[in-house]
Amino acid sequence: MRVLILGGSREARELAHATAGERGLEIVSSLAGRVRDPHLPVGQVRIGGFGGADALRDWLAAEDIAAVVNATHPFAARIGANTAVATAALGIPLLRVLRPAWSEQPGDxxxxxxxxxxxxxxxxxxxxxxxxxxxxxxxxxxxxxxxxxxxxxxxxxxxxxxxxxxxxxxxxxxxxxxxxxxxxxxxxxxxxxxxxxxxxxxxxxxxxxxxxxxxxxxxDRPALPPGVTAVDTVEQARDWLLRMVVHSDPESAR
Missing domain, CATH: 3.40.50 (Rossmann fold)
Incomplete structure (x- = not known):
């Protein structure tokens, strides 16, 4: 199962590392290319934007992507919206990895x-x-x-x-x-x-x-697109992907 991780964050790199070599998964990480010297994740990496929701939809279809994990920065609203539209059009499962927001403490x-x-x-x-x-x-x-x-x-x-x-x-x-x-x-x-x-x-x-x-x-952070499921941690995202593998092909998890 080919999975696209939309990255650039520490969570995206950790997820690529955590799923590297997992049976039944082929991970492709995508970076927007806005940082001159980015920290690269393990595995396959593409760098550059997609050109909007329609172009992303076409890329996902052409690359036979079966699931998408959006692990971009919490303020990457445009790619989040485009990804929600593109995956919905193709019926591809989408998960958002969103680290917890900061909370105000006494004295703040x-x-x-x-x-x-x-x-x-x-x-x-x-x-x-x-x-x-x-x-x-x-x-x-x-x-x-x-x-x-x-x-x-x-x-x-x-x-x-x-x-x-x-x-x-x-x-x-x-x-x-x-x-x-x-x-x-x-x-x-x-x-x-x-x-x-x-x-x-x-x-x-x-x-x-x-x-x-x-x-x-x-x-404040931008709101999530309607209907998008979010998790807090890399471990939760990894478990979601492994469940996707079992759902798509139970033999691959044995």
């Missing part, structure tokens, strides 16, 4: 907002020195803010317009708590802006902000 000063534009509007209520840690995509939503100064952290340089007053910090997580505390102090950060990505790779910035008493503008 979180301001939850619906999207990037709302985050940019909300910033005017806080200080002038902003730690913008949303990745490289979406930075343009803050480009018109000329009063604030931004420390922008991303793996690769953002595309498009940037705020007029900023410093770019290129770095890849995980980040240690002591380093995050030092960063907030060194740059005299007034407010942190982050997506609710979840996971422990970048959670230290939230702990550091809590320790410093700083407000954090947290951008």
């Amino acid at each position: 000063r979180w301001i939850r907002v619906a999207d990037l534009d709302a985050a940019a509007r909300t910033l005017s209520e806080f200080g002038d020195r902003v730690f913008l840690t949303i990745g490289r995509q979406g930075v343009g939503a803050f480009a018109a803010l000329s009063r604030q100064w931004f420390l922008i952290r991303a793996i690769d340089p953002p595309d498009g317009a940037l705020p007029p007053h900023h410093e770019l910090l290129l770095a890849r997580g995980p980040f240690a708590l002591e380093d995050e505390i030092a960063l907030l102090s060194e740059y005299r950060v007034d407010v942190v802006v982050t997506k609710d990505s979840g996971g422990d790779q970048t959670e230290a910035k939230l702990v550091a902000a809590r320790a410093a008493g700083l407000p954090v503008i947290v951008i």
Whole structure:
């Protein structure tokens, strides 16, 4: 059974590793190609977009894909929507691996907002020195803010317009708590802006902000497409795939 894992996340790499060599499974991992030097999973890998829901549907059919696991970043809404449409058109089972969101802890000063534009509007209520840690995509939503100064952290340089007053910090997580505390102090950060990505790779910035008493503008995740089943862990996704193998061909699981 050929399975497509839509990846780019740690969960996608772990799932490819966990299912490598499993009898009855042939795994193909797909990366969008937006990161210059991505961590590659084991096994077959394709890099690049599909060109929309119709093109993805045609690719799935041509490649005889029997199941799809969407293990992309929690904010990869477009590929999630396209995948839901393409798999539904073909009757292919689809599973979403979605790491748990972060939860507010005692001492946190979180301001939850619906999207990037709302985050940019909300910033005017806080200080002038902003730690913008949303990745490289979406930075343009803050480009018109000329009063604030931004420390922008991303793996690769953002595309498009940037705020007029900023410093770019290129770095890849995980980040240690002591380093995050030092960063907030060194740059005299007034407010942190982050997506609710979840996971422990970048959670230290939230702990550091809590320790410093700083407000954090947290951008909520996009909603799942209707009818899509989601699980929290790689283990659950692996079990789902193995059940799919048994369902499709009981002999292959013996």
